[in-house]
Amino acid sequence: MNLRLAWLRWSGRRPAVRAWALMSPGAAWLLLFFLLPLLFMFGSSLMPARLYGGVDLGFTVEHYKQFFEPVYLWILWRTVLYSLACTALCLLMGFPVAYVITRAGSWKNLLVFLVVLPFWTSFIVRTFAIMFLMRDTGVINTVLLATGLIDEPLALMPSGLAVMVGLVSGFLPFMVLPIYSSLEKLDPSLLEAAEVLGARPVARFTKIILPLSMPGIVAGSLLVFIPALGSYVTADLLGGGKSDMMGNLVQRQFTTAGNWPFGSASSFVMMAMVLCAVFVYLQQRDRAQAMGA
Amino acid sequence: MSNERAKIQLVEAFRDGEIERRDFLRGALGLGMSVGTIGLVLSACGTEEKVAPPPPPATPTAPAPEPELGPIEGELHIYNWSDYIAEDTVKLFEEEFKVKVTYDTYESNEEMIAKLQLGGGGYDLVCPSGYAVTILVKLGLVDKLYKKHLPNLSNLAPIFAKTASDPDGAYTVPWQWGITGIAYRKDLIAAAPDSWAVFQDAANKGKVTMMDDMRDNLGAWLKFRGKSLNSVDPADLAAAKADAMLSKPVLKSYISAPVKGQLVTGDVWAAQLWNGDTMQAKAENANIEFAVPKEGAAIWCDAMMVPKGSKNPRAAHEFLNFILRPEVGAKISDFTGYGSPNAQATAKMATPVAYPSDEQMKSLEYQQDLAAGTAVWDRIWTEIKSG
Amino acid sequence: MTAVYLFLHLPLLVLVVFSFNDSKFVTWEGFTLRWYSRLWDRQDIVDSLWVSLQVGLASTAISALLGTLLALGLARHRFRGRTAVESLLYVPVATPEIVVGISLLLLFGSLRMQLGVDTPSIVAIVIAHVAFNISFVTIVVRARLEGMDRNLEEAAMTLGADEVTAFWKITVPQLWPGILSGALLAFTMSFDDYVITSLLTGPGTSTLPIVIYTMARKNIEPSVNAISTIILVGTAVLIWISDRLSRDKPLTSH
Numbered sequence: 059m060n061l062r063l064a065w066l067r068w069s070g071r072r073p074a075v076r077a078w079a080l081m082s083p084g085a086a087w088l089l090l091f092f093l094l095p096l097l098f099m100f101g102s103s104l105m106p107a108r109l110y111g112g113v114d115l116g117f118t119v120e121h122y123k124q125f126f127e128p129v130y131l132w133i134l135w136r137t138v139l140y141s142l143a144c145t146a147l148c149l150l151m152g153f154p155v156a157y158v159i160t161r162a163g164s165w166k167n168l169l170v171f172l173v174v175l176p177f178w179t180s181f182i183v184r185t186f187a188i189m190f191l192m193r194d195t196g197v198i199n200t201v202l203l204a205t206g207l208i209d210e211p212l213a214l215m216p217s218g219l220a221v222m223v224g225l226v227s228g229f230l231p232f233m234v235l236p237i238y239s240s241l242e243k244l245d246p247s248l249l250e251a252a253e254v255l256g257a258r259p260v261a262r263f264t265k266i267i268l269p270l271s272m273p274g275i276v277a278g279s280l281l282v283f284i285p286a287l288g289s290y291v292t293a294d295l296l297g298g299g300k301s302d303m304m305g306n307l308v309q310r311q312f313t314t315a316g317n318w319p320f321g322s323a324s325s326f327v328m329m330a331m332v333l334c335a336v337f338v339y340l341q342q343r344d345r346a347q348a349m350g351a
Numbered sequence: 352m353s354n355e356r357a358k359i360q361l362v363e364a365f366r367d368g369e370i371e372r373r374d375f376l377r378g379a380l381g382l383g384m385s386v387g388t389i390g391l392v393l394s395a396c397g398t399e400e401k402v403a404p405p406p407p408p409a410t411p412t413a414p415a416p417e418p419e420l421g422p423i424e425g426e427l428h429i430y431n432w433s434d435y436i437a438e439d440t441v442k443l444f445e446e447e448f449k450v451k452v453t454y455d456t457y458e459s460n461e462e463m464i465a466k467l468q469l470g471g472g473g474y475d476l477v478c479p480s481g482y483a484v485t486i487l488v489k490l491g492l493v494d495k496l497y498k499k500h501l502p503n504l505s506n507l508a509p510i511f512a513k514t515a516s517d518p519d520g521a522y523t524v525p526w527q528w529g530i531t532g533i534a535y536r537k538d539l540i541a542a543a544p545d546s547w548a549v550f551q552d553a554a555n556k557g558k559v560t561m562m563d564d565m566r567d568n569l570g571a572w573l574k575f576r577g578k579s580l581n582s583v584d585p586a587d588l589a590a591a592k593a594d595a596m597l598s599k600p601v602l603k604s605y606i607s608a609p610v611k612g613q614l615v616t617g618d619v620w621a622a623q624l625w626n627g628d629t630m631q632a633k634a635e636n637a638n639i640e641f642a643v644p645k646e647g648a649a650i651w652c653d654a655m656m657v658p659k660g661s662k663n664p665r666a667a668h669e670f671l672n673f674i675l676r677p678e679v680g681a682k683i684s685d686f687t688g689y690g691s692p693n694a695q696a697t698a699k700m701a702t703p704v705a706y707p708s709d710e711q712m713k714s715l716e717y718q719q720d721l722a723a724g725t726a727v728w729d730r731i732w733t734e735i736k737s738g
Numbered sequence: 739m740t741a742v743y744l745f746l747h748l749p750l751l752v753l754v755v756f757s758f759n760d761s762k763f764v765t766w767e768g769f770t771l772r773w774y775s776r777l778w779d780r781q782d783i784v785d786s787l788w789v790s791l792q793v794g795l796a797s798t799a800i801s802a803l804l805g806t807l808l809a810l811g812l813a814r815h816r817f818r819g820r821t822a823v824e825s826l827l828y829v830p831v832a833t834p835e836i837v838v839g840i841s842l843l844l845l846f847g848s849l850r851m852q853l854g855v856d857t858p859s860i861v862a863i864v865i866a867h868v869a870f871n872i873s874f875v876t877i878v879v880r881a882r883l884e885g886m887d888r889n890l891e892e893a894a895m896t897l898g899a900d901e902v903t904a905f906w907k908i909t910v911p912q913l914w915p916g917i918l919s920g921a922l923l924a925f926t927m928s929f930d931d932y933v934i935t936s937l938l939t940g941p942g943t944s945t946l947p948i949v950i951y952t953m954a955r956k957n958i959e960p961s962v963n964a965i966s967t968i969i970l971v972g973t974a975v976l977i978w979i980s981d982r983l984s985r986d987k988p989l990t991s992h
Contacts, residue, residue, distance in 0.1 A: 074815060076814075076815075077811040077812075077814055077815030077817070078811065078815075080810050081807065083807060084808035084872050084876065085823075087804055087868060087872060088826075088827075088869065088872055091842065091865050091866070091869040092829070092838075092869045093826070093829065094845065095838075095844060095845040096833065098844050098845065098848075099837055099841045107726075109722060109725075110464065110468075110486050110489070111461070111465055112468065129734055129737060130733075132737060133733075136737075151742045154742070155739055155742050155743075158739050167977075167980075168977065170918075171973075171977045172743060172746075173746065174923075175750070176746050176750050177929075178926065178929060178973055179750065179753060179966040179969060179970060180962070180966065181930050181932075181947075182932075182950055182954050183958065183963065183966055184749045186609075186958060187750070187752040187756075191749065191752060193613065195616045195617060195618050197752070216603065216604045226745075227746060227749065230742070231923065231926065232923065235920075235923055236877070236881050236919065239878055239879075239881060239882045239916040239918075239920075240881050240916075242915045243882070273881040274881045274882075277877050277878060277881040280828065281831065281874065281877060284828065285831060288832075288833075288835065294605075298603060298605065299604055299606060300599065300602070300604065300605065300736065301737060301738075302733065302736045304834070305834060306736070307733065307737075308834045308836060309834070309836050310729065310733075312461070312837075312840055313461035313462065313836075314459075314729065316461070317726060317729070325833065325837045328834075329829065329832045332828065332832040333825055336828045337822070337825040340824050344821055428940075428942070432952070432956075433949075433952040433955060434953060434956040434959075435956075438779065454782065455939065455944045455948075456952035457936070458951055458952045458954075458955050465840065465843065465937065469840075469843040469844060469846075472940065473859075473940045473941050474941060607955070608956045608957065609955075609958075611957055612763040612957070628956065628957075635763055635765070
């Protein structure tokens, strides 16, 4: 007890010490079990490939050069487009859901759990279920044919649309949960006050709801966009495997192609791109906060 | 510059076992090598040690008497493909040999190799495909078998006793064999396919699929033009790529075994598929048939191997000998729908899969390790898949 | 809103319906319970569910705790390079899973920890899951913390609560939706991870996704649908109970 008090008294005057104490266990875990091994991989991306996986000693930038050939850049470009579209759709669908959940009173927890419930079944089983819904003889086509709305089954799958359905249903909670957690602290009386003061619904949304939920929107968008860049099973199963994404490329380098350094190099190019964007955003945010303070 | 040379010498000395791990670490840090590099070297050399076992391979002069394996101890850890063993095989073995078996499954050869390579595992038996057998042997990740403990090896059919990837039969006990051909719906497709050309026929647009694997896919197109499916000749591969690109708009998708469901429902009329999986689908829909294209196809034989460092090699050998019993082998193959390399077992199967005749063997070919050619294949495959 | 829930749950409905289908594939052949009774024979599926639950709960608990602390530290203290440190948080989100898996395999390999022999592979799996989950928790909690009022906490302390009490009574309840969201994401990701786990498992520590993915190479047997249905129903019951409990005592919490 005395120790605790002593610590509190000592650290109370040193906020930095306390902040670092809070951060150190998590930071240490990340350093040791994530960044350090990743550093190995970065090193390996600069070494010649060894047959059947692994690397040989030496230094080379050939793997980075290789990535900047058109065929690979094209894959990167397509991946970015798909991920952006997926993020936009998740935002469009996820924001209203998150908003409704925060207003749902005692149903709140239940609705949150319902959003994640599908994710406690295996991703691949859900993907197969989507295939079942969308294939030529699937539920959607059967229903449409039976009602006479169409004469020929629609070619819903495999297609870009099917990939998008798979991606969005796979990443939606990553958008809903952060938005929900930041909207949840929105004080309803604030909205009432605004209403009383005559603010129109649009103004209430743009002046109050949107700014307050911005951190959640940004966190959600990043949590959807970034992992979507690395997805690969969806494109294979729902897209017919005809248009590779970065995830497929990287996965294959570590498996059938046995070219680990090229797999690492492609990953690092993609990650560098993402992290630069994140860094710029965070810098802006902090600057804005500093201005506001 | 001299620093660079010193580093390389240091690493070589460590790799060749001239200096201890501790001395290597001290020297490496002294020379300013990064921690990451050191880690990589350590793990790379870890494999290297295994690649070159200290005692030279048995000298031809006086073959030492084959050493005995110790008794069965602890558990037996099997690492195999999913759905690739009869349901009661493991249970019967456990009861008879009083040993606990854990049976885990993997999805690709490469995943299994990576684990063995980087020191993960702890498995006593793995089941690579043909080309992966070669890789495991080359990397020194597997032990030779103790034939003394495998008297049932004599049950094997001669054509599978020694395969291209293990010419002396020193490392492997063949498990199942099969052919990668064409599964089709005889009630839906216009004519029974007898050629890989079915995947380029515009009449089948959106109704046919090929496997999502560069070896199977490009291999088929190489056979189509009468080439070896192990070719690394740029001209052959360019032709195969051209054929693959011709077929791409016709194909519904690149998909491997999960296509079975779509064959059963009729979403797909013809698919590149393994014979055994075709039989599993046929059990659900009698209109499904299997054809081997006239141009030829891939034949394969997966095999069991004992990884280096197995903690229970005796149990592993007993298991191998057990599955070589005719009735056990027959049950396994009846379950998987594939052929048994075991002649005695084939005789006991409910629906035996006939061995290919010498005539058929002329057009069938085993996939072999492409070694450095893999990179060329992968490049072409990426271009096909990303177009 | 309803449309979105429908979109999310329609595949689930299909999954549940086909757990009662009397066919190995996906054509409807009639009602059966045989895939449920088959789970008695597929001990591997049941065992792997158990492993998945252990890994999921352990890694969620650890990453929720460490991630929340990390978020608090980041939010409460401005220091030089904070932006850089925060950007680093996105590294685990941005790294392709196979790279994570291979890099950890390299790490454990170079430490000469033979997985499944010297180190129980379940420990390695938990370590890996925590490593990729911390970031997700931190990012979500951090979003919650942003702009959150510290006045309450300070007021409590002025009124004589010591810092730890203020933390538990004020900060944690305020943060709770963020922590809950982060933990849910973490559990979801851990429970469904295939690529990383498959590289780190050893004998007898296959998780449910491993059994399912390796099965998907050939054909996913409907007993997988059966166990998924059991998980869904089990979860739904748990949620319903906890919901009832929390509704019964709203008065005490205020």
